[in-house]
Amino acid sequence: MKHSRYVPAASPWPSLVRRDFLTTAASGLGGAALTSMLAADGMAADGPLATKSTHFAPRAKNCIFIFNAGAPSQLDLFNHRPELAKLDGQALPASLLEGVRFAFIEKESARLMAARRNFRQNGDSGMWFSELLPNIATCADDICMINSMHTDQFNHHPGQLMMQCGQAQFGLPSMGAWISYGLGTENQNLPSYVVLTSGRGSSGGATLWNSGYLPSVYAGVLLRNQGPPILNLELPPGLPASLERAGLDAIRDLNQQNFQRIGDPEITSRIANYELSFRMQSAAPELTDLSGETSATLEAYGVNRPEPKKRSGRVGTGDHFPSFGRNCLLARRMVERGVRFVNIVFASWDHHSNLENDLSYNAACVDQPIGALIKDLKQRGLLDETLVVWGGEFGRTPLGENRNNSRNVTGRDHHPNAFSVFTAGGGSRGGYTHGETDEVGWNPAVDPVHVNDFQATLLKLFGLDHMKITFRHQGVDKRLTNITREAQVIEELIT
Numbered sequence: 001m002k003h004s005r006y007v008p009a010a011s012p013w014p015s016l017v018r019r020d021f022l023t024t025a026a027s028g029l030g031g032a033a034l035t036s037m038l039a040a041d042g043m044a045a046d047g048p049l050a051t052k053s054t055h056f057a058p059r060a061k062n063c064i065f066i067f068n069a070g071a072p073s074q075l076d077l078f079n080h081r082p083e084l085a086k087l088d089g090q091a092l093p094a095s096l097l098e099g100v101r102f103a104f105i106e107k108e109s110a111r112l113m114a115a116r117r118n119f120r121q122n123g124d125s126g127m128w129f130s131e132l133l134p135n136i137a138t139c140a141d142d143i144c145m146i147n148s149m150h151t152d153q154f155n156h157h158p159g160q161l162m163m164q165c166g167q168a169q170f171g172l173p174s175m176g177a178w179i180s181y182g183l184g185t186e187n188q189n190l191p192s193y194v195v196l197t198s199g200r201g202s203s204g205g206a207t208l209w210n211s212g213y214l215p216s217v218y219a220g221v222l223l224r225n226q227g228p229p230i231l232n233l234e235l236p237p238g239l240p241a242s243l244e245r246a247g248l249d250a251i252r253d254l255n256q257q258n259f260q261r262i263g264d265p266e267i268t269s270r271i272a273n274y275e276l277s278f279r280m281q282s283a284a285p286e287l288t289d290l291s292g293e294t295s296a297t298l299e300a301y302g303v304n305r306p307e308p309k310k311r312s313g314r315v316g317t318g319d320h321f322p323s324f325g326r327n328c329l330l331a332r333r334m335v336e337r338g339v340r341f342v343n344i345v346f347a348s349w350d351h352h353s354n355l356e357n358d359l360s361y362n363a364a365c366v367d368q369p370i371g372a373l374i375k376d377l378k379q380r381g382l383l384d385e386t387l388v389v390w391g392g393e394f395g396r397t398p399l400g401e402n403r404n405n406s407r408n409v410t411g412r413d414h415h416p417n418a419f420s421v422f423t424a425g426g427g428s429r430g431g432y433t434h435g436e437t438d439e440v441g442w443n444p445a446v447d448p449v450h451v452n453d454f455q456a457t458l459l460k461l462f463g464l465d466h467m468k469i470t471f472r473h474q475g476v477d478k479r480l481t482n483i484t485r486e487a488q489v490i491e492e493l494i495t
Contacts, residue, residue: 048217049192051184054463059427059494060387061186062335063179063342063458066328066370068362069160069202070314070348073396073412074420075441076359079147080119080128083439084398088114092399096442101154104352104403105413112440113400113409116356125431132363135371141431142374142383144493145422148435148444151394151451154416156350159393160204162451165212166480173212173471175455176341178480179462180218182469186338189283191221194339196327198365199347200316209343213473215265220343225326229284287333290326300372301325312361314348321365328369332376335386349392352401353411374424387426387461395419398440417443421454427461429495452487455480460489 075081089111097107117130123140136143153159158168165172173181176193185192195209202208209220223229235244252271259267290298298304302325324346331342346366351358370390377383396412396419418437424430435447456466459480466487470477481487 048215049180049185051186052182054183055465055468056460056463058183058461058463059385060425060461061385062338062340062382063176063387063389063426063462064331064335064344064373065175065341065389066344066346066366066391067160067164067202067208068346068349068366068390068392069199069204070156070350071159071392071394071396071414071419072349072362073351073355073359074147074418075396075398075412076115076117076355077130077132077363078128078145078420078422079418079437079441080130081115081398081437081439081441084112084441085114087112087440092440092442100417102397103154103414104401105397105399106402106405109405110399110402111409112398113412123431125433127431127433132360133367135367136374139371139374139424142378142424143422144424144428144430145420145433146435146449146454146493147418147420147433147437148446148448149391149395149419149421149451149454150444150448151416151419154394154414156203156393156414157207159414159416160202160208163391163393164204164208166452166455167482170207171212173214173218173480174209174220174343175458175480176209176220176343177211177214177218178459178469179341179464181214181471182459182464183340183462185340190287190334190337190339192340193218193220193343194334194341195220195222195343195345196225196330197222197345197347198320198324198327199318199345200314202345202347208345213478214471220341223284223288223330225288225323225330229288235281287337288330290329293329297329297376300368300376301329302368302372303329305368308361308364310357310361312358313354314350314358315362315365320346324365325369325372328373332373332380332382335377335382336380351396351411352403352413355411377425383425385426387428387458388424389421389458390423391421392419398442423458423493427495429493432492434490434492447490447492449490450485450487452481452485453490456487457490457493461494 091111117132119128119130121127122129122137125141127140127143127145129137151159151162153162153168162168164174180192211219228234235241255267255271303322305321305325307319307321327344331344334342349362374383374388377386394414394416397415400409401411401413402409418441435449436445437443438445459466459469466479466481470479
């Protein structure tokens with residue numbers, strides 16, 4: 001597949017062609033999908049988000065990436081380490097601590113801390129899950145678990161950029177932007193790339209779903225899961241649709257004249273932004289209207305679950321239990337309608353203290369809706385072509401956090417050396433556990449997987465070669481996987 005190179009045209013009037021509207025108006029709708037100059041003009045097939053051919057046969061068509069910002073504790077959820085229980089309270093060998101950086105742990109007095117939760121094997125595959133995730137555990141034979149992930153970053157924002165954008169730098173395209181760039185979209189009335197949030201918000205914010213140096217048409221669009229999907233999108237009271245259409249036609253003609261004179265590609269983004277906004281006035285409310293869903297479906301996703309009285313102190317205010325359930329159901333509705341990439345961001349899993357209560361809250365919040373999502377996709381025949389991803393930016397230490405040498409150790413510090421993510425569907429290998437850590441979960445001992453390896457593998461599931469899907473920027477052919485590191489596709493993760 002040959003991709004066009006985007007080179008901004010020189011402009012004597014730069015202030016006239018890069019309006020703040022593209023990044024601020026309509027809650028970021030300036031980053032919405034550019035499907036065509038105007039579908040009515042028959043130009044949809046020529047637009048940059050027209051469906052594109054792939055490098056090889058794709059296994060997945062859509063992605064739902066559930067990003068658990070703050071770094072969930074893999075040792076209390078997925079990576080069962082019986083030996084850690086035997087060594088609980090003991091010091092880690094000094095050789096393992098040499099040269100290691102921590103966010104808060106005091107090395108000299110730090111001690112190993114075993115998981116306080118019971119684990120059991122699930123499904124025909126015998127995959128390990130803790131008791132905190134009983135619903136996801138029932139999907140074990142559809143899940144590909146990776147327990148040997150590792151990353152280069154140990155602080156949240158850099159780690160989140162690494163997981164979503166391939167490197168810990170600002171201004172890079174996110175994974176969703178790359179997949180939209182490589183594949184295009186199958187829906188002319190909704191964005192190709194949509195973001196839904198629950199919890200208090202990630203530290204990375206919108207830097208985790210922007211288009212970076214790719215054209216802004218590939219950026220994620222933040223949608224609300226209740227009320228108006230995008231603020232200020234509705235037709236103002238008393239304004240006939242015919243009058244709005246006439247106004248948009250006039251604006252389009254002026255912008256097209258401006259584009260012919262100046263040649264800046266962002267002008268076409270502006271044109272398409274207005275047109276997509278017009279089409280979304282009917283498509284977006286229909287998307288978020290759940291009245292057509294059965295009561296059994298709403299109950300399965302937990303859309304109407306009450307918020308627990310015993311809450312986590314890490315997620316902020318709001319009713320996150322029903323919100324997260326609604327987001328998972330909306331994600332299914334989006335892939336049904338051809339949305340290419342859906343990011344569900346839930347924060348925060350940053351449990352430096354109060355691990356028992358706060359992790360229990362978070363796990364209970366996400367477990368039922370994610371289990372329902374995987375089963376619902378499978379029942380509808382969508383799981384084979386929809387890749388579901390669950391992960392955070394890194395993991396948590398097998399050491400208890402003893403900030404300021406405190407004896408009241410109730411949490412875990414940041415741990416980039418080894419953590420867990422899982423996938424389901426989309427051609428990933430169900431019922432398979434990849435990699436293994438050492439006996440305490442400190443380092444990968446078998447089949448380590450770097451974040452860039454994981455990203456290269458996900459791209460292959462979409463039929464994209466991570467070495468070939470590039471974009472020329474500042475004289476260099478950039479890609480999602482770091483050009484200074486040799487990333488490898490992990491073939492064992494693919495069916």
